[in-house]
Amino acid sequence: MAHDEPRKRSDRRSDDDGRTRTVTRPLRLALLGCGSVGSQVVRLLHEQADDLTARVGAPIELVGVAVRRPELHRDLGGYQVPAELLTTDAAALVARGDLDLVVEVIGGIEPARALILSALENGASVVTANKALLAEDGSTLFAAAEKAGRDLYFEASVAGAIPILRPLRESLAGDRVRRVMGIVNGTTNFILDKMDSSGTGFAEALEEAQELGYAEADPTADVEGYDAAAKAAILASLAFHTRVTASDVYREGIAEVSASDVASAREMGAVVKLLAICELGEGRDGPAVAARVHPAMIPRTHPLASVREAYNAVFVESEAAGQLMFYGPGAGGAPTASAVLGDVVTVARNRLADVRGAGESAYAALDVLPMGQTVTRYHVAIDVDDRTGVLAAVAQTFAEHGVSIRTVRQEGHGDDAQLVVVSHRATDEALSATVAALRTKDFVRDISSVMRVEGEES
Numbered sequence: 162m163a164h165d166e167p168r169k170r171s172d173r174r175s176d177d178d179g180r181t182r183t184v185t186r187p188l189r190l191a192l193l194g195c196g197s198v199g200s201q202v203v204r205l206l207h208e209q210a211d212d213l214t215a216r217v218g219a220p221i222e223l224v225g226v227a228v229r230r231p232e233l234h235r236d237l238g239g240y241q242v243p244a245e246l247l248t249t250d251a252a253a254l255v256a257r258g259d260l261d262l263v264v265e266v267i268g269g270i271e272p273a274r275a276l277i278l279s280a281l282e283n284g285a286s287v288v289t290a291n292k293a294l295l296a297e298d299g300s301t302l303f304a305a306a307e308k309a310g311r312d313l314y315f316e317a318s319v320a321g322a323i324p325i326l327r328p329l330r331e332s333l334a335g336d337r338v339r340r341v342m343g344i345v346n347g348t349t350n351f352i353l354d355k356m357d358s359s360g361t362g363f364a365e366a367l368e369e370a371q372e373l374g375y376a377e378a379d380p381t382a383d384v385e386g387y388d389a390a391a392k393a394a395i396l397a398s399l400a401f402h403t404r405v406t407a408s409d410v411y412r413e414g415i416a417e418v419s420a421s422d423v424a425s426a427r428e429m430g431a432v433v434k435l436l437a438i439c440e441l442g443e444g445r446d447g448p449a450v451a452a453r454v455h456p457a458m459i460p461r462t463h464p465l466a467s468v469r470e471a472y473n474a475v476f477v478e479s480e481a482a483g484q485l486m487f488y489g490p491g492a493g494g495a496p497t498a499s500a501v502l503g504d505v506v507t508v509a510r511n512r513l514a515d516v517r518g519a520g521e522s523a524y525a526a527l528d529v530l531p532m533g534q535t536v537t538r539y540h541v542a543i544d545v546d547d548r549t550g551v552l553a554a555v556a557q558t559f560a561e562h563g564v565s566i567r568t569v570r571q572e573g574h575g576d577d578a579q580l581v582v583v584s585h586r587a588t589d590e591a592l593s594a595t596v597a598a599l600r601t602k603d604f605v606r607d608i609s610s611v612m613r614v615e616g617e618e619s
């Protein structure tokens with residue numbers, strides 16, 4: 162059904178006493194996918210129907226649920242999904258033409274992308290939790306929403322229940338964001354927290370995360386930083402009004418983080434976290450965006466250091482507001498469904514009022530800095546010969562690459578001698594060249610730990 166002419170959403174009627182009242186028809190919602198998140202969306206829509214009606218101004222009617230195996234979805238926590246609502250034909254459901262809202266919680270690129278595009282073309286607004294799709298091809302979705310005059314909301318796609326995209330899109334729309342630094346993957350935070358609190362190695366901590374159901378059987382997306390990189394792309398796009406895709410984000414996972422890295426961090430009053438960092442840097446032609454995901458040491462006094470277990474948090478620094486911290490559960494069916502429902506209410510209100518919320522904001526169109534040009538600091542633990550002049554030679558190597566040293570300390574003596582150097586800020590290119598040069602020196606026996614340091618200015 163063409164949606165060029167808005168369907169009539171309410172009628173003005175006169176009561177017997179002559180007062181007019183508004184009769185509003187229900188808003189029709191279709192759900193795509195009924196797994197961890199989708200099943201909780203159905204539950205909340207059902208259990209909170211009266212409150213949602215009051216908040217939106219019209220009832221939200223669930224008119225279809227696309228699933229792969231209907232026999233698995235009849236009973237959702239005691240609520241019987243009417244059999245006639247379940248369908249295995251998601252494409253037909255989104256194309257039926259009378260939908261107001263479509264919630265996509267299937268995940269992945271296809272068929273999610275085709276279904277979202279069809280939903281928008283057929284006149285529905287869309288709410289999605291799909292970080293992978295938004296980070297790969299958000300601009301296609303935004304353009305389709307713009308063309309259709311409909312909304313595209315996705316709060317659940319980054320840090321689950323934590324309100325962070327709405328603050329960036331709306332609350333901070335009058336400010337100038339400088340940096341967004343977050344722990345946006347619960348699985349890896351659980352593993353690193355375990356390594357920190359118990360001294361175990363990566364493999365053992367991963368096994369425990371898998372036993373407790375935090376990590377998937379194939380943990381690649383979390384452990385190698387792909388999940389966090391997708392979220393970083395979404396955060397950077399919103400914070401800096403620039404299109405940033407997952408492939409623009411520099412990415413290193415946590416598989417190489419060793420028990421001795423964690424112990425070394427502890428020695429200097431720091432903790433290792435997998436950080437997603439989106440910030441403004443200096444490009445050749447002015448300000449540019451830098452977006453990266455990698456393990457880093459942060460001081461234990463930093464707000465992000467207190468984020469334990471599988472929790473998420475996002476630390477935002479902006480010009481006028483200063484420092485803001487958003488903290489909470491970054492995953493799980495019900496917490497993620499909370500974020501989805503929040504978007505559903507907003508989008509439903511907009512449909513009733515025949516207005517749109519904020520669309521894509523990419524007007525700044527900043528360049529994205531390569532990792533080599535990004536400014537950071539390094540912590541380097543160097544196993545060295547314990548003799549006169551070695552410390553001076555190490556310092557000389559840093560100086561030759563234009564990298565200034567902030568602190569240096571010696572651990573152990575003789576065969577166990579180690580120099581632990583923390584640099585001042587320099588480009589990643591200069592810092593990695595320094596480490597490469599150190600590796601060639603005859604007095605260097607091994608470089609046992611190299612890690613970036615974040616959370617302090619100098």
Ligand SMILES: NC(=O)c1ccc[n+]([C@@H]2O[C@H](COP(=O)([O-])OP(=O)(O)OC[C@H]3O[C@@H](n4cnc5c(N)ncnc54)[C@H](O)[C@@H]3O)[C@@H](O)[C@H]2O)c1
Nearest residue numbers: 194195196197198227228229266267268290291492493497
């Ligand atoms: N689970 C979380 O904690 C969490 C947190 C934030 C965001 N998300 C995002 O939410 C989305 C859903 O995640 P989930 O954890 O609920 O996944 P899930 O695997 O539990 O559920 C997805 C469901 O979609 C179904 N499905 C697959 N293809 C389909 C198709 N063609 N038609 C109909 N149904 C189909 C699957 O059978 C499955 O039941 C993903 O984009 C994910 O990244 C999840």
Ligand SMILES: N[C@@H](CCO)C(=O)O
Nearest residue numbers: 345346347348383492
């Ligand atoms: N796998 C993610 C949750 C979904 O984004 C995590 O571990 O945080």
Ligand code: NA
Nearest residue numbers: 316319321323
């Ligand atoms: Na969120």
